[in-house]
Amino acid sequence: MSCNRTGTVLHGYFDSELDVLDASEFERHLEQCSDCVNALEALQSLRSSMNLTQLYEKAPAAFRRRVLASLGSGRSVAASFPSRTVWSWLAAAAAILVTVYLGVQLIASQRAGDYGTELAAEIVDAHLRSLQPGHLVDVVSTDQHTVKPWFDGKLDFSPPVHDFADQGFPLQGGRIDVVHGRTVAAVVYARRKHFVNVFIWPTNEKDSAPSSGARQGYQWTEWRKGGMEFCAVSDAAPSALEQLRSLLTSN
Amino acid sequence: MLDPQDQMRFETLVLPHLDAAFNLARWLLRSGTDAEDAAQEAMLRAYRFFHGFRGGDVRAWLLQIVRNTCFTWMEKNRHGKDLSEFDEELHGSIGPTPESLAIAADNRGRLTQALESLPSRFREVIVLREIEGCSYKEIATVTSIPIGTVMSTLSRARRQLQLALNNPAKKEAIREL
Numbered sequence: 001m002s003c004n005r006t007g008t009v010l011h012g013y014f015d016s017e018l019d020v021l022d023a024s025e026f027e028r029h030l031e032q033c034s035d036c037v038n039a040l041e042a043l044q045s046l047r048s049s050m051n052l053t054q055l056y057e058k059a060p061a062a063f064r065r066r067v068l069a070s071l072g073s074g075r076s077v078a079a080s081f082p083s084r085t086v087w088s089w090l091a092a093a094a095a096i097l098v099t100v101y102l103g104v105q106l107i108a109s110q111r112a113g114d115y116g117t118e119l120a121a122e123i124v125d126a127h128l129r130s131l132q133p134g135h136l137v138d139v140v141s142t143d144q145h146t147v148k149p150w151f152d153g154k155l156d157f158s159p160p161v162h163d164f165a166d167q168g169f170p171l172q173g174g175r176i177d178v179v180h181g182r183t184v185a186a187v188v189y190a191r192r193k194h195f196v197n198v199f200i201w202p203t204n205e206k207d208s209a210p211s212s213g214a215r216q217g218y219q220w221t222e223w224r225k226g227g228m229e230f231c232a233v234s235d236a237a238p239s240a241l242e243q244l245r246s247l248l249t250s251n
Numbered sequence: 252m253l254d255p256q257d258q259m260r261f262e263t264l265v266l267p268h269l270d271a272a273f274n275l276a277r278w279l280l281r282s283g284t285d286a287e288d289a290a291q292e293a294m295l296r297a298y299r300f301f302h303g304f305r306g307g308d309v310r311a312w313l314l315q316i317v318r319n320t321c322f323t324w325m326e327k328n329r330h331g332k333d334l335s336e337f338d339e340e341l342h343g344s345i346g347p348t349p350e351s352l353a354i355a356a357d358n359r360g361r362l363t364q365a366l367e368s369l370p371s372r373f374r375e376v377i378v379l380r381e382i383e384g385c386s387y388k389e390i391a392t393v394t395s396i397p398i399g400t401v402m403s404t405l406s407r408a409r410r411q412l413q414l415a416l417n418n419p420a421k422k423e424a425i426r427e428l
Contacts, residue, residue, distance in 0.1 A: 011406045015380065017387045046413060050381050053359040055366070059273035063287045067269060067294050071261075098255045102262060214384050 003035035010036055014043050016219065016237040023237060027192060040193070044235070051128050051216050119180065119222070119231070120215045126177050127197045127218060127233040130186065136195065137173030137188050147174045151185055159185035159200040159228070162251050169196070169244050179231075189244060194236035196244060203229040210245055212238065225249050253301060261301050264309045269294070271310055271383055272317045278378040279321040281367045285328070293320040311385070311392040318375065318393050325371065365415035373408035380405060 005026070012018045013026045030036055059067075130136050139150040148161040154176055163171040172188040177199065184201040203224055210223040220233040221241045230248065232241050253261060272293060276286035293316050304312060366374060375394055379385040390405075391398035 007406045007410070008403060011409070012387075012402045015387065015402075015405070017402070042413065043409065046409065046416075047381060050362060053362050055278075055359070055362065055382050056270075057274045057277040057283070057286070058270050059290070060283070060287070063273065063291070064269060066287075067291050068266075070291065070295060071266075071298055102255070102259050214386075216384050217381055 003033050003039075005029065005033070005036055006039040010039055011043075014040060015217070016235075018237075020239060030193075047217055047235075048128065048131065051124075056216075120213055120220055122179050123197075123199060123220055123222075123231050123233050124215045124218050126179055126186070126199065130175070130177070130188070130197055131195065136175070138175035140173040142171050142173075144171060147171065147187070150174060151176075155183060155185055157185075157202045157228075159187060160248065160251065161187055162248070164189065164244070164247050167243070167247055168192075169247065191234065191236040191240050191244070194234050194240070196232055196234040196236060196241065198244070198248065199231045199233070201229050202227055205229070210242075212241070214238075221245055223249070253298070257302060261298060265294075265297055265301065265313055268310045268313050272313055274382060275314055275317050275375070275378060276321050278366065278382070279318065279371055279375060280324065285324065289321050289324045290317060292324075293317040296320060308389060308392065311389040314379070314383070314385075314389075314393040315395075322371070361416065365412055368415050369408065369411055373404070373411055376401070376405050376408050377412060 009018065009022065009026055013023060018026065026036075030040070139147055141147050141150075142163055142165065144161045144163045148158070151159055151161070151174060159174075161171070161174065165171070169189040169191055172190050172195065174188065175186050177184050177186040179199055179201065182201060184199045187198045187200065189196045189198065204227075205224055207226070208224040210221050212219065212221040214220070218233055218235050219238045219241050220231060221238075222229070222231040223245060224230070230245070232244055232248075234241060269290075273286055273290045276290040276293065277283055280286050280289055293313075297313050297316050300316070366377060369377065372394075376390055376396075379390045379393060385393065387398060387401040390396065390401050396404055
């Protein structure tokens with residue numbers, strides 16, 4: 001590797017940590033520097049293998065129970081009341097109520113957190129699967145009038161499909177995928193050297209503002225509009241996902 | 252001990268990151284059983300310090316405690332484990348990467364071995380970035396590396412990981428001598 005950027009700014013670009021100016025400057029450099037292109041591919045390949053081998057070590061259940069128990073001991077407020085007056089019984093009862101309330105809160109918050117985490121995990125997994133050779137698209141076309149009819153008869157809804165080549169997101173094609181146990185449309189766009197998967201499925205919920213996050217180095221953005229739920233995922237910069245989202249919501 | 256309000260904040264804010272705490276400890280200590288002990292100690296410390304937590308990125312705050320607990324742990328329990336850490340000279344020069352890395356995709360053992368062969372200061376940035384998905388800012392908070400050098404540290408760590416993946420045989424051959 002002779003280009004000195006392979007050891008510096010390339011990593012900031014790869015991690016979507018450059019500001020817009022630096023990122024576009026580096027993209028111009030990429031067009032002429034094969035060292036950086038190769039290094040970027042090697043980093044992508046490293047990231048994919050790390051993701052595919054699922055190196056995340058989740059807390060074992062027994063450990064989790066032990067930690068909760070050790071922290072729970074701090075909750076036994078009732079035991080510290082010395083007096084035997086009525087007040088102490090009332091206080092103890094209040095403490096028990098607080099403990100029960102906290103328990104319910106804890107379970108509720110964990111469930112809410114799990115749902116978001118689960119969806120993000122599924123979306124990122126589906127994105128990774130699609131990047132395996134030959135899995136990205138079932139219908140290869142940059143023409144929305146080819147891709148959209150292809151979905152007919154395969155889905156019980158009609159996902160919006162547009163080509164945004166002029167805006168920097170050329171349509172690559174589409175495929176059927178499964179998210180949360182239901183069949184969804186996956187519309188694939190390119191963003192320079194990155195692919196963006198947009199998963200689409202119908203929903204009864206109201207339109208919603210986007211919520212975003214990152215997982216295993218991939219960015220995702222999820223929103224609802226016009227009875228459809230959208231979730232876009234990519235290793236492109238968060239600003240690129242936001243741009244694609246605004247294109248999709250205004251078309 | 253925390254008052255009920257702080258107790259509730261702790262449970263809603265900190266406990267959801269228990270997996271992250273265990274994952275970091277597991278990779279830093281390279282052992283599941285050590286990680287359980289260290290992560291539990293870190294959770295108790297987080298619980299004790301929580302009163303002083305003034306908001307912000309709670310995952311980074313917790314991981315910083317986990318990280319410091321693990322480094323103290325490693326200081327206390329040195330069994331010559333560090334001898335097996337990565338030595339750049341053993342690995343020689345880098346070969347073509349994509350093909351060999353694609354093979355590694357099928358091989359969790361190889362990746363684990365390569366990752367565990369890195370010095371802890373490199374291993375932690377890889378784990379935080381690639382497995383935990385932390386931003387540079389979060390990595391800076393957790394590791395106390397200045398944010399300006401997170402990028403170059405990651406760059407060196409990734410290069411060593413690529414070297415370790417490409418030349419595992421060479422390393423083992425030399426180890427046997």
